[in-house]
Amino acid sequence: xxxxxxxxxxxxxxxxxxxxxxxxxxxxxxxxxxxxxxxxxxxxxxxxxxxxxxxxxxxxxxxxxxxxxxxxxxxxxxxxxxxxxxxxxxxxxxxxxxxxxxxxxxxxxxxxxxxxxxxxxxxxxxxxxxxxxxxxxxxxxxxxxxxx
Numbered sequence: 001x002x003x004x005x006x007x008x009x010x011x012x013x014x015x016x017x018x019x020x021x022x023x024x025x026x027x028x029x030x031x032x033x034x035x036x037x038x039x040x041x042x043x044x045x046x047x048x049x050x051x052x053x054x055x056x057x058x059x060x061x062x063x064x065x066x067x068x069x070x071x072x073x074x075x076x077x078x079x080x081x082x083x084x085x086x087x088x089x090x091x092x093x094x095x096x097x098x099x100x101x102x103x104x105x106x107x108x109x110x111x112x113x114x115x116x117x118x119x120x121x122x123x124x125x126x127x128x129x130x131x132x133x134x135x136x137x138x139x140x141x142x143x144x145x146x147x148x
Contacts, residue, residue: 025062026045027067030068077096083111094118101122104122
């Protein structure tokens with residue numbers, strides 16, 4: 001969030017010029033606005049998200065980590081901040097971060113109440129991440145019947 005006015009102007013310009021919805025994706029703003037922070041700032045992230053909505057974005061995806069927290073080993077995504085963004089915006093909000101399995105998708109929906117969940121690294125490891133596990137059918141074979 002180094003240049004929030006530029007981002008606002010960009011989204012506003014796209015919204016006015018295009019006949020299609022404008023979507024945006026942000027990361028959680030670092031504590032006290034520090035881009036190198038490993039902890040998110042709820043108030044600053046909410047302010048940022050509201051400005052993007054006011055600029056005309058139709059959908060906002062929120063990655064639950066700060067810019068300093070890159071890669072799935074760099075700390076957990078802050079779903080509490082994503083949940084707060086969803087509660088405070090009127091546009092659809094998508095969650096991103098800490099989604100490695102279908103069970104994570106379900107947990108994210110349940111906790112954050114977002115409109116959609118996305119994943120990047122999780123899909124590289126598990127391309128069927130968004131498919132629920134399919135239980136293998138239990139088939140009983142009677143050995144005696146086969147031997148007759």
